[in-house]
Amino acid sequence: MTSPDTPASSAPLAAGLNRWQLLELYYWMRLTRSLEERLVLLHRQGKVVGGLFRSLGQEADAVGSAYALEPGDILSPLIRNLGSMLVKGATPLEVLRQYMAKAQSPTAGRELNIHFNDLERGFLGQVSPLGAMVPVMAGIALHFKLTKQPRVGLVYVGDGAMSTGAFHEGINFAAVQRLPLVVVCENNGYAYSTPARLQTAAAHLTDKAIGYGIPGLRADGNDVIATYETTRVAVDRARAGGGPTLVELVTYRRKGHAEHDDQRYVPAGEIEAWGRNDPIDRYRARLTETGWACGPDLTLTDERVAAELDEALARCIDEPFPDSSTALTGVYADPLAAPAEWYRSLTPRPPHD
Amino acid sequence: MTSPDTPASSAPLAAGLNRWQLLELYYWMRLTRSLEERLVLLHRQGKVVGGLFRSLGQEADAVGSAYALEPGDILSPLIRNLGSMLVKGATPLEVLRQYMAKAQSPTAGRELNIHFNDLERGFLGQVSPLGAMVPVMAGIALHFKLTKQPRVGLVYVGDGAMSTGAFHEGINFAAVQRLPLVVVCENNGYAYSTPARLQTAAAHLTDKAIGYGIPGLRADGNDVIATYETTRVAVDRARAGGGPTLVELVTYRRKGHAEHDDQRYVPAGEIEAWGRNDPIDRYRARLTETGWACGPDLTLTDERVAAELDEALARCIDEPFPDSSTALTGVYADPLAAPAEWYRSLTPRPPHD
Amino acid sequence: MTEVTYLEAIRQGIWEEMERDPAVFLIGEDIGTLGGPFRVTEGMQAKFGAERVIDTPVSEQAIIGAAAGAAHMGHRPVCEMQFIDFIACAYDMLTNYVATARYRAGLRTPIVVRGPSGGYVRGGPFHSQNPEAAFLHTPGLKIVCPATARDAKGLIKAAIRDEDPVLFFEHKYLYRRIKEELPEGEEVLTPIGVARVAREGSTLTIVTWSAMVWKALEAAEQLEREDGIQVEVLDLRTLLPMDEAAIIASVKKTSRVLVAHEDTRTGGVAGEIIARINEHCFEWLDAPARRVCAHDVPLPYAPPLEDFVLPQTDDLVAAARWL
Amino acid sequence: MTEVTYLEAIRQGIWEEMERDPAVFLIGEDIGTLGGPFRVTEGMQAKFGAERVIDTPVSEQAIIGAAAGAAHMGHRPVCEMQFIDFIACAYDMLTNYVATARYRAGLRTPIVVRGPSGGYVRGGPFHSQNPEAAFLHTPGLKIVCPATARDAKGLIKAAIRDEDPVLFFEHKYLYRRIKEELPEGEEVLTPIGVARVAREGSTLTIVTWSAMVWKALEAAEQLEREDGIQVEVLDLRTLLPMDEAAIIASVKKTSRVLVAHEDTRTGGVAGEIIARINEHCFEWLDAPARRVCAHDVPLPYAPPLEDFVLPQTDDLVAAARWL
Ligand SMILES: Cc1ncc(C[n+]2csc(CCOP(=O)(O)OP(=O)(O)O)c2C)c(N)n1
Ligand SMILES: Cc1ncc(C[n+]2csc(CCOP(=O)(O)OP(=O)(O)O)c2C)c(N)n1
Ligand SMILES: [Mg+2]
Numbered sequence A, B: 001m002t003s004p005d006t007p008a009s010s011a012p013l014a015a016g017l018n019r020w021q022l023l024e025l026y027y028w029m030r031l032t033r034s035l036e037e038r039l040v041l042l043h044r045q046g047k048v049v050g051g052l053f054r055s056l057g058q059e060a061d062a063v064g065s066a067y068a069l070e071p072g073d074i075l076s077p078l079i080r081n082l083g084s085m086l087v088k089g090a091t092p093l094e095v096l097r098q099y100m101a102k103a104q105s106p107t108a109g110r111e112l113n114i115h116f117n118d119l120e121r122g123f124l125g126q127v128s129p130l131g132a133m134v135p136v137m138a139g140i141a142l143h144f145k146l147t148k149q150p151r152v153g154l155v156y157v158g159d160g161a162m163s164t165g166a167f168h169e170g171i172n173f174a175a176v177q178r179l180p181l182v183v184v185c186e187n188n189g190y191a192y193s194t195p196a197r198l199q200t201a202a203a204h205l206t207d208k209a210i211g212y213g214i215p216g217l218r219a220d221g222n223d224v225i226a227t228y229e230t231t232r233v234a235v236d237r238a239r240a241g242g243g244p245t246l247v248e249l250v251t252y253r254r255k256g257h258a259e260h261d262d263q264r265y266v267p268a269g270e271i272e273a274w275g276r277n278d279p280i281d282r283y284r285a286r287l288t289e290t291g292w293a294c295g296p297d298l299t300l301t302d303e304r305v306a307a308e309l310d311e312a313l314a315r316c317i318d319e320p321f322p323d324s325s326t327a328l329t330g331v332y333a334d335p336l337a338a339p340a341e342w343y344r345s346l347t348p349r350p351p352h353d
Numbered sequence C, D: 001m002t003e004v005t006y007l008e009a010i011r012q013g014i015w016e017e018m019e020r021d022p023a024v025f026l027i028g029e030d031i032g033t034l035g036g037p038f039r040v041t042e043g044m045q046a047k048f049g050a051e052r053v054i055d056t057p058v059s060e061q062a063i064i065g066a067a068a069g070a071a072h073m074g075h076r077p078v079c080e081m082q083f084i085d086f087i088a089c090a091y092d093m094l095t096n097y098v099a100t101a102r103y104r105a106g107l108r109t110p111i112v113v114r115g116p117s118g119g120y121v122r123g124g125p126f127h128s129q130n131p132e133a134a135f136l137h138t139p140g141l142k143i144v145c146p147a148t149a150r151d152a153k154g155l156i157k158a159a160i161r162d163e164d165p166v167l168f169f170e171h172k173y174l175y176r177r178i179k180e181e182l183p184e185g186e187e188v189l190t191p192i193g194v195a196r197v198a199r200e201g202s203t204l205t206i207v208t209w210s211a212m213v214w215k216a217l218e219a220a221e222q223l224e225r226e227d228g229i230q231v232e233v234l235d236l237r238t239l240l241p242m243d244e245a246a247i248i249a250s251v252k253k254t255s256r257v258l259v260a261h262e263d264t265r266t267g268g269v270a271g272e273i274i275a276r277i278n279e280h281c282f283e284w285l286d287a288p289a290r291r292v293c294a295h296d297v298p299l300p301y302a303p304p305l306e307d308f309v310l311p312q313t314d315d316l317v318a319a320a321r322w323l
């Protein structure tokens, strides 16, 4: 953000964050939500090639947890972690291009939504098979340990992903090796249509930490400050050589698993109830009540977000899809491209007699 | 065992077990050890086709836990659960034939050691990939639940097998479904050469139960009575609809992973120390001190075991391997056999010019 | 007779078997109240109860392992993989446990593992796969890939009744795109292991299955229209066991053959088919059998890329003309 | 020059790369103090420390996943599967994550996954497998199967230096049974993707790899002795990428070809090879290319059963005479 970090604004006000940082948290949440709202429109217009996944109501857990990382740290998101990606430097332009499968997208149109990465900026996009990123991020944390760098890895799992064998093997290995890895579970109540009680019999997801011999922490995932503070404890411990922590952020998935999901399986009133616990509304109120920010700050931020999205969208909306000629490159370092199939380069023969 | 269950001997003396049952426990442990000792000789003579796996020092945990099951219950062993198999009705003759790959072996020479099953008697032999039997036994427990039968499944895992994704997925599913499944972990200190501390950071393996929201119980695996009693609690709970329990039996693997393993990785003195904690010696002493059994009972039992093994060995030692003609049958119900490859039925042509 | 989609046909088949045989139950992720992402099991939990339509944690190994255990005891579980791509997570369970159970231990394991497979739907690399080739070399498994609504129903019913484990690969592109009149009263059953001549022809055979059958039929019509040649389209329907006799018969008739599939070429199922053609009717071939398959890359997301990587009707036409 | 076994050659290759490049580390079960069940990593933890020779829990997905993550950051991990059969447990990680990483996300993933494969050792169904065919249709992976001590060393070194993930299938039957003189000073490196003519011949080609190369050589000698025919033995060494040119050259020379492998026939790698021969030198063939592979069953334990199921030297001789 461009607002000058003046001495006045740099005195810590809460959770060791100064006025500027507290406002930045709002900015990231707002950016996340507004970007998704743009994507919804694009989806309706048929501009989003594949599915659209929302994190409505989860912006605080995504943003607050990622905000606890330092430059050089690396996170791996799940489908609801658009906010985490943005905090780590992924741009709305990149995200829009990914969803619309543009040639200029970070994966040149090969992969969907937030499945993209930049290890320099510090994010490693996930693959679809749930749980797989836990062993992989354990490997990145292993690299930090072997090279004695004070860097931390953070991997997101859902209440559903925790049931996978990959999650178990990855977090257990990280625990045994005391790797600098933070495992953040976003407990949003559902895995697609499956409620958490059909996912595990444990009273709390943090109970799983005990089984791996690591600390478990729980926070209100709709309170961005609490999310930040709690994750920060885990990040600091990891950086200090204290090994992995399992952080449970309790939140709620207010939209369907994907745009097409009608949420028929959700008990009446549940979504509305959580709507009254909206993380952005809550934080707005808190900012103004505490005087950490004033109305104009927020309006300015909202306008800035809108402007940035207008610009990003204007920039890419009419960009082309990738050219089909790019489809075969980069499976291996060598050879540079897979061969085109024989049937694509045929001079038709005369019809058979 | 044939000894008559007279009123005198049928009064419970310990753990609800009468004189006859207490002596039977000794019988099974002795049978397990003596059978393995025979197998060692056969292995040296080259009669054992594949590897030989010992449970020396673990006879109590195998026998005591299996003894807690009722007829109709089903267990799945690990490589150290020869004793459990015997308790469930597998015979020394079958085991000898399996190791020697005899035509008459339960798998007709297709599978090794205790990889064989009889669901009527109540055992399902394992496959080699560790952890795989946990989901499978969850399925057998699911069958008991769906058909409303008061039967219980029991599956053995080692301290190593608990690190597999299959273990995690299977026990978690059983916990969520409250299936009548008992998961017995034999904590024998090592997974091949890997000490338990490199397998998990948890203080106790029973801590893993917490993560699955199920009870965990621990017992001295070298005390056959304690093993029986503890497993019994879990079995009764499962039968009563209380769902799965994780039972940790603390013991020690005094021999190598397999016969060829020189145990170079074991700290000096450790094996000897555990040798002084031998489950059979301990139980012999206890039987006589408490007067549950007298010297002659034990001598008689030892002689009986020796005689049974002599007879079993005599019966199968000279049996043939299976005939190669049986190799292709039974991959599917239909067709009955895979075709013989073309190159097996050729009339050689004259040499090429 | 009513018109039913490919998806509805599968649903009907499962429904009928659930009604017919109490040993059948369904197990998978989100198959209950949701009815699965594509609604293949819609309404089944309401009708048959949560004990026979079991929503599981996200645990493919547990789904298939538990199904196997229950099957040993007499059940006939039908497992859903939410997308067939995730069957990879249970590869050990399927190949090492399930497939070998009868041979090594005489265990009955009548399970069905079904789910949406296939591309042409902008699903990207992890929601578009065709995993036939991953299991073709696993004795003990059967592999079924229906192309029509009738076969989708007939084969799912046959798969559920089969004594051995069956992988049932549905093509999500076909779910709602194809419709067919199916008889109300009489039972639709399609034998496993028997191919179907989808179109008679004399000049050339296209051996294929699943969604590619429709592209082959389009190509055949175009070739008849434009070149006046008669293309025979053989829909294998089952890949394991493979209907070798039907392949041989067609090749002996046409002497020219294309083997087409949607999966990548190298290591794909077409190699096996061509090896068999070569072994059994080498002398009948007027030209080498050729493959029309996807390019050897993961399947990309952007339309021009996916369309380029996957084989299209035009490719079949061009290949047929060249052959 | 000193004589080294196939196993010692692999060990030397790994050792030299560990010394040469600090980015290389080893990860797997029991590879430290034990040195692995076959002692391939014997003494390495003592020499290079527990940070570069990492004993893991029994977690194949974690081993390969963690290796991939470290590789993205610049490491070159070498993963051991205690027996290659257990690679099935990491099938998703390898095919969906590792293999696609470069294509979908531009990620470097230079890992090696190695372990003992193969039968003829009374290992039974789960300690005897040859998983080539399970990965051949996975673009992004490379597959290496050395037959000689020299290639075992040369290829493990090349695999460790390769920029992409390499599956390195060692044959446990060869570990201590074959020996070869290897130069002390100079470096042994075998390029990935290049086949080797193990024996020159003119009448017939046997295309094969790994332990089967030795059976092919035995058969070739017997056929020369008894029938006076010259059999060429082509050792592919790498299956993915496949040295098509070498196969074509040999087939064009001999016009007769057997493709032999130890894995089961249906869906095995031979199908792919025969399809390629068919595509590229159909006209040169005097007879259809035939396969000599294992029977389509899980591999049984008893010696007469294992010997019957697996292809033997006599089978190659009989097949060659018939062809
Ligand atoms: C191994 C695997 N199985 C199934 C799926 C299909 N799937 C995609 S998202 C999802 C639910 C994920 O729930 P959760 O982990 O709680 O994340 P959330 O969507 O709630 O953020 C499922 C089952 C998958 N992606 N991977
Ligand atoms: C999935 C898998 N990986 C590796 C192996 C190789 N292996 C066989 S036994 C063993 C150690 C098992 O240790 P534990 O589970 O503690 O059982 P114990 O031998 O101590 O009774 C290993 C790693 C295997 N069988 N399965
Ligand atoms: Mg969730």
Ligand SMILES: [Mg+2]
Pocket (backbone or CB within 6 Å): B158, B159, B160, B186, B187, B188, B189, B190, B191, B192
């Ligand atoms: Mg152990």
